Each structure stands twice: as structure tokens, then as C-alpha cells.
Amino acid sequence: MNHSVVKYPIFCWFMLFFPLCFYGCASLSNKDHPFHFDRQHAILSQREGWQVLQDEKEGIILWNEEHLAAIVMLYSPSGNKKLTPDLLNHQLFIGIRNKDIVLKEPLIIDGKDALHSLLLGELDSRKFKFDSYTIKGEGIVCDIVYFAPPDFFDAKHEDFLTLIQTFKFPAQ
Numbered sequence: 209m210n211h212s213v214v215k216y217p218i219f220c221w222f223m224l225f226f227p228l229c230f231y232g233c234a235s236l237s238n239k240d241h242p243f244h245f246d247r248q249h250a251i252l253s254q255r256e257g258w259q260v261l262q263d264e265k266e267g268i269i270l271w272n273e274e275h276l277a278a279i280v281m282l283y284s285p286s287g288n289k290k291l292t293p294d295l296l297n298h299q300l301f302i303g304i305r306n307k308d309i310v311l312k313e314p315l316i317i318d319g320k321d322a323l324h325s326l327l328l329g330e331l332d333s334r335k336f337k338f339d340s341y342t343i344k345g346e347g348i349v350c351d352i353v354y355f356a357p358p359d360f361f362d363a364k365h366e367d368f369l370t371l372i373q374t375f376k377f378p379a380q
Contacts, residue, residue: 255367275363277356279371286349297323297342300351304329304338318377320345328358337361339368345377 258279261271267282286296294312301307304327311326322343329336340353352375354368355361 255364255370257364258367272364272367275356276360277354277364279368280351280353280355281371282351284349284351285347286344294323296344296349296351297325297340300340300342300353301327301329301338304331304336306330317341317343317372317375320377339365341372341375343375343377348377350375350377 257272257274258270259273260268261278262269266284267280270279270281272278294314297312306329308328309325310328311324313324315322315324320343322341325338325340325342327338327340329338335358336355337358338353338355340351343350343352352368352372354365356364
């Protein structure tokens with residue numbers, strides 16, 4: 209499988225999803241992003257083989273070339289207290305086609321309401337398997353997504369689970 213053929217849809221998904229989430233799902237009173245996350249934790253918690261593909265103040269994409277896997281971590285303000293992790297998670301996957309939801313479970317991460325979902329779907333006509341956590345804090349939402357082609361998914365999934373197990377919400 210051509211790695212650049214897989215990397216392109218990942219980058220496009222991030223660029224499509226980020227503005228939708230940041231400007232569509234959340235209401236901002238100013239353009240400065242009020243929350244900052246620990247980039248070093250996101251990077252250093254990963255084992256060998258991960259590189260930073262995109263690094264913005266609102267999030268980061270980590271890419272594993274060998275296993276065609278990506279981790280996307282996004283923070284966005286959420287002024288609407290009525291938005292549930294389930295609704296926020298649904299918005300996360302708007303651009304994914306032919307979704308097959310394998311698992312959807314509410315849980316608590318770092319004392320915050322969260323939704324864990326596992327699904328199969330297509331991005332730019334390529335099949336991917338997604339594992340996501342949508343975590344809603346006070347005025348902030350964090351989406352952490354791991355995805356890879358189904359045949360490569362398990363190769364680096366443990367790295368993602370380590371990141372989730374050590375996740376801490378930023379101080380507000």
C-alpha cells in the first residue's frame with residue numbers, strides 16, 4: 209500500500225474536521241484558543257516510530273509511517289453545556305462514509321464525561337478503523353482519535369491506549 213495515498217486522506221480529514229469542530233460546534237467570543245494541551249505528553253507517550261505530521265495550537269496529528277496509523281488530538285471550546293459527548297462524537301465522524309459502529313460506550317476519563325467509540329468507515333474511498341474518545345470538560349471538548357487501515361489497526365493500537373490511560377485534562 210502506498211503510504212502517501214493513506215497519509216493524504218488523514219491530512220484532508222483533519223483539515224475538514226478541524227474548522228467544523230472549532231467554528232461549527234463551539235461558540236467563541238474571541239479567536240484565541242483558550243486551552244493548551246501538553247504536546248510533549250502526547251508525543252513522548254508514544255513508542256518509537258511516531259512523528260508529528262501537523263501541530264497547531266488546537267491539536268496535533270501523530271503519524272506512524274510503517275503501520276499507516278494516525279493519532280489526532282483536538283481541543284475545542286464548548287460554550288454549550290447541553291452538548292453531550294454522544295452528539296459531539298457524532299459530529300466528529302460527519303465526513304466518514306459507510307460507518308459501521310462496533311462499540312459506543314460512555315465512561316469517565318480524568319473525572320470527565322466521555323464517550324468511547326469504535327467504528328469502521330471510509331475516508332476518501334479508503335477503508336479505515338477508528339477508535340475515538342470524546343471527553344467533555346467544563347467549557348472544553350477533547351477528541352482523541354486513532355485510525356488506520358483495518359489490516360494495520362492492531363499494530364499501533366496499544367500506543368494509543370497508553371495515551372488514553374495517561375490522559376489528563378489541561379488545567380483551566
